[in-house]
Amino acid sequence: GVGAYAAEMLVRAGVGNLLLVDSDCVTITNKNRQLLALDSTMGRPKTEVMAERLRDINPEVKLDTVSEYLTGENAAAILGPWRPDFVVDAIDTLTPKVELIKYCVAEHFPMVSSMGSGAKRDMTKIRIADLSKSHNCPLAYMLRKRLRKEGISKGVTVVYSEELPDRDAIIVSEDRNKKSQAGTLSYLPASFGCACAQAALESLITLPQP
Template sequence: MLPYWMSRTNLLLQEEAINALQSKKVLLLGLGGVGGICAEMLVRAGVGNITIVDNDKVDASNINRQLIALHSTLQQPKAELWHKRLLDINPNLQVEYLQLFADKQWIRTYIQPEKFDYVIDCIDTLTPKVFLLQHCVENKIKIVSSMGAGGKINPLLVQACDISETYECNLAKYVRKKLRKVNIRKGIKVVFSPEVTMPGSILVTENAKPKKSIIGTISYMPAIFGCTIASVVITDLLGLKIHN
C-alpha cells in the first residue's frame, strides 16, 4: 500500500512503476544548485534508496539558487542538511550522507559495478568529475552528468544528450578534452545548454580554489538542470524513452 503522499505520482505512473523506483539505489555526488534539487526530485518521485556526497558548507553566495541555503543554515554542512530534508519528504527513505571530497581513490574504491543502479555527477570541480566519468564508463556503471548551468538564463535550451553532442559549454569542452586523453569520446549522458554564456558573467580569481573562476548564476537555471537530470534517471530506470 503506497502512502497517500505518493497518490498523485501513482495516478501518473501507476503502482508498479513506483514500486520499481522504491527498489532502486542511486548515488549522487555534489549537492549544489543542480545536485540538491535533483536529489529532492528523485525522492519526491519515489526513489527509495539514495546516497548523497558533498564536502561543502552553506555559503551566503549559495542563497540565490540552492534550496537548503538560508541565512539560518549558513556554515552548516550541505550533506547533513539534505539528509534531514530528504527524510522529512519520505521518512521511510533509505538515505546515507557522506561529507567528503570525492577524490580518485575514494571513487575507485567506493563506486563498484552493481552497487548502484545509477550514478549522478553534479560535481563542479574538473579533475574528480572527469575521473568519475572515466571510472563509470570503464566499469559499465550507468551515469548522467551535469555540464555548466552558470552564465546562462534561457531555460528552454536545456537538454539531455550524449557528451559528444555538446557545444557552447565551457565545462563540457574541458571535460571532452580530458576524456579524449583516455580514449572516451561518447557514451556518457549529460544535461547541458548550448546558450552562449552571458558576457561579463565569469570572474577569474585565485580565491575560488579548487576552481579557477566564479560564474554568475540565476535562481532557476541550476534547478532546471537538476530537474532535467532527475527526469533522465527516473525515465531511464523505468525504461521510458523521453530523452535521446
C-alpha cells in the same frame, strides 16, 4: 545546487535509496541559487541538511551520506559498495568530474553529468544529450578534451545548455580548483537538476521490477 534539486525530485518521484556525496557546508554565497541555503542551515554540512529534508519528504527513504571531496583515489571506496543503479554527477570542478566519469564508465554505472549553468539565462535551451553532441558550453568542451585523453569520446549522457554564455558574467577565480567563476541565476541550477532527475528516472524505469 544542481545535485540537491535532482535528489529532491528523485525522492518525490518515489526513489527510495540514495547515496549523497558532498564535502561542502552551506555558506551565504549559496543563497542565490541553492535549495539548502537558508539562515537556519548556514555552516552545516550539505549532506546532513539534504538528508533531513529528504526524510521530511519521505520518512522511509534509505539514505547514506559521505561528507568527503570525491577524487580518483576514493571514488571506488565511496561508490563501489553501493553498486548504484544510476549516478547523478553534479560536481562543478573539472578534475573530480573527470575522475567520477572515468570510474562510472569503467564500472558500467549508468549516469548523467551536469554541465555548466553559469553565465546563462534561458532555461528553454537546456538539453539532455551525449557529451559528444554538446555545444556552447565551456565546461563540456574542457570535459570532452580531458575524457578523450582517457579514451572516452562518447557514451556519457550530459545535461547542458546550448545557449551561448554571457562573457560579461564570467570572472577570474581565486579558488585553487577553478580558473574562473560564472554568475548563476536562481532558476538555472534548479532546471539543470530537474533535467538530471529526468535522465535518471528514464533509466531507472527500464530496470527489472523486484
